Amino acid sequence: MVLADDERMVRTALRAILSAEDDLAVVGEAATGAEAVSVVRRLEPDVVLMDVRMPEIDGIRATERLLRTMRTPPRIVVVTTFENDSYVYDALRAGAAGFLLKRAGAADLVQAVRLVARTDSLLYPAAVRALAAAHARTRRTTALRARLTDREADVLRLMAQGLTNAEIAARLGIGAATVKSHVAALLAKLGARDRTQAVIAAYESGFVSPG
Structure with a gap:
């Protein structure tokens, strides 16, 4: 998987948690949205953990570009501080498989990555329902x-x-x-x-x- 976050400490912590699992491997990192697009296209990982707010282009635009241009795009999980953030909903509309809160524990993080990597299920569908209700337009x-x-x-x-x-x-x-x-x-x-x-x-x- 690829970790995209503008904070080095966050990427280091995520790598330490995920790399400790025998069935998970971190193959690359990115500190900006533009770098994330480049790294993911080059490495073609199964899963990307994408911070919503990053320099150059945000996680939403990066998600859109990857899903639109890659023949076999990865499963993208956006990472955010607040689950009701409008950025999260925009990322889901762009095609993200779900989202993770930055305060999630190590066990929840590992479980979420395994879920999106191995199945076609949405991550936290109940939260998707709530977001859709709050942002419904038509x-x-x-x-x-x-x-x-x-x-x-x-x-x-x-x-x-x-x-x-x-x-x-x-x-x-x-x-x-x-x-x-x-x-x-x-x-x-x-x-x-x-x-x-x-x-x-x-x-x-x-x-x-x-x-």
Whole structure:
């Protein structure tokens, strides 16, 4: 993974925690948003821990650039001080897999990295719901629902709960490959780059209700 934070002490602490785990490896660091884009493109890590506020370009713009330009982009987790920070919501809308609070403990940090690295689940979906409710701009429930098949609607609701493709397949009694096809169709219909953006669209439209 790559650690992007403008504070050297933060990067050092994160590296010490993560490198102590046998299944995790830190392959690079960046002190600015622009440097993060360059390092991630060169190293192609599976996961990036991206500070939201950095010099040159912030974590949001860096996330957008990486997800837009890389053939196989990493799972990006934004790191922030406050979970209700508007920067966090913008990063999620840009396609970040979730966020971590800087005050999180070592065990929570390791668990979060493993989650986003090994699954297609969102990180802290409950917090994503709350952020979407606070920042919702439009309500187009009927229009969005009309574009989806019944099964796609079911899949989108379960995605919004943070379920992985495998968990959705088990819940609906269908194959994982079928779920993957439904997810691909959803992304196309919603104009979403990834499942995080699809979930954000579902909340902003009112198709899925926070809480």
